[in-house]
Amino acid sequence: MSIRRWMSVASVSWMGMWLVAMSPAMAQEPGSEAAASTTVEVVDEAQGLEKQGESVGGGERSEAYEAILAQGTSAYNGGDYETARQRFIEAVQVLAERAEAYRNLARANFWMERYAEATHHYDHYLRLAPQASDSEQIRSERRMAATQAGGEGYVVPGSQRQALDALERELNRGQALTASGGGAYGLYRTVLRMGYAAPELGSVQARLAQRLLDEHDARLLGQASGLVPTLTQADWAVQRERLQLASELAMDELVADMVERRLMVVEAAEALVDGRYERAARRAGEAAEANPDLRFVGFYRVAALAAGAQPAEALTELDRFRAQAGWDEATDARAGVLRAQLLQALGRYEEAARELEAALR
Structure with missing residues (x-):
């Protein structure tokens, strides 16, 4: 089975950003007609997310999130999925409970054929925004990612898991910050460098x-x-x-x-x-x-x-x-x-x- 692109870009602005839009149609058998692409209206969706109790940061942190998300979206729309993926991870790391970055991260992973990871991040989006206006579309995209993963679930890499465990121990009974930049904060930075996004x-x-x-x-x-x-x-x-x-x-x-x-x-x-x-x-x-x-x-x-x-x-x-x-x-x-x-x-x-x-x- 081949994967055909089902993405279209919604040229609407939310806080000065371009957001990624995709249609529910995903996989096509070779030679079949592609399903029509539809565009997601993202302005109402973003407002809906906030109403659902999502943790929304203010000030410089929120601005940083939006700027990084916009960089990732620009890279995604240009077909540079690796750069997009990295920017979306960074956006999550700035505001971990904002849903949009997980949706976009899942889509970037899908086009990089990281299907299990895409499924994982679709789940994060649906968990944070179960009533979002595009939730049915996202569930459809998730099903396709899960199909392409062949039933394989996402497993946190061993090195990342070890770093998370070490961070947990240091948070419980160690130092928060040492003069050399170590302690729990040093381990936290290590976890971020490893791409942890949840x-x-x-x-x-x-x-x-x-x-x-x-x-x-x-x-x-x-x-x-x-x-x-x-x-x-x-x-x-x-x-x-x-x-x-x-x-x-x-x-x-x-x-x-x-x-x-x-x-x-x-x-x-x-x-x-x-x-x-x-x-x-x-x-x-x-x-x-x-x-x-x-x-x-x-x-x-x-x-x-x-x-x-x-x-x-x-x-x-x-x-x-x-x-x-x-x-x-x-x-x-x-x-x-x-x-x-x-x-x-x-x-x-x-x-x-x-x-x-x-x-x-």
């Missing part, structure tokens, strides 16, 4: 985003009893990367808000460690207000003012913060030593001596 990728991205945030906070909370950040500039760079990656992966507005607030802490600490004391003091004040659950952040402002030769302002901030901090005795004694130093810098020597004596008892 709706389950969305939950993996959400879990990884949360793990990155949790790991970031664990590093911060480990410093909660200290008076100044003890992480190095390189450590803070990794902290910043954790937050940025979490922001890129997550679709949740609460996560985005958390990232924005935590980035203020990182910026204050980086400026303090780097000796940019004016910026550190300003950003630390903002970060302390935005992150009431990280009470120690207020001391970053004290440290910045003290290091920036503003002893009067630092003393005022220290006294205000010290009254609310609830430190243990050892940490409070360290604060007392700093207070004595600030008093001495202001020429209040007798007060400084009494403060130092109390702190050293």
Whole structure:
């Protein structure tokens, strides 16, 4: 049996994109007349998908998805199915729960004679958009792909399966991100490079985003009893990367808000460690207000003012913060030593001596 092309391109625009359209007619016996090709109206279909509760990304992520999908569609319409296939995989990896890319990916696989894989991605489309206006056509296309596959089901390649299993283990009990770019995030990137494209990728991205945030906070909370950040500039760079990656992966507005607030802490600490004391003091004040659950952040402002030769302002901030901090005795004694130093810098020597004596008892 030969396969004859049943595709036609719908020249309608959705978000500025060309989408792939195919007719239900697929296979013909040699010498038979080809069935007439029909065109799929994609504008209503896209609206229908959104109404079905599909996870639709916003902002830059949605724009990236649409741009990549358009590149794949252009390649597909030009007969470059390999390039189209790669672009559609990339689109899935940007927004894993948007249905259109699976339909187009299935069609590209079909023309590359990857019939079992085509069936697999048709199933994803129908799972995400069971009531789409072209669902009957897609079921027809799926049946033809399954026939051509000879009953052979799609099997995830062994190397991809191993990478997915390693990612699952790292998400459960390993590191989210190491300084060298490893950990769960490194394995996630490996899975993407292997071409993994499935709706389950969305939950993996959400879990990884949360793990990155949790790991970031664990590093911060480990410093909660200290008076100044003890992480190095390189450590803070990794902290910043954790937050940025979490922001890129997550679709949740609460996560985005958390990232924005935590980035203020990182910026204050980086400026303090780097000796940019004016910026550190300003950003630390903002970060302390935005992150009431990280009470120690207020001391970053004290440290910045003290290091920036503003002893009067630092003393005022220290006294205000010290009254609310609830430190243990050892940490409070360290604060007392700093207070004595600030008093001495202001020429209040007798007060400084009494403060130092109390702190050293």
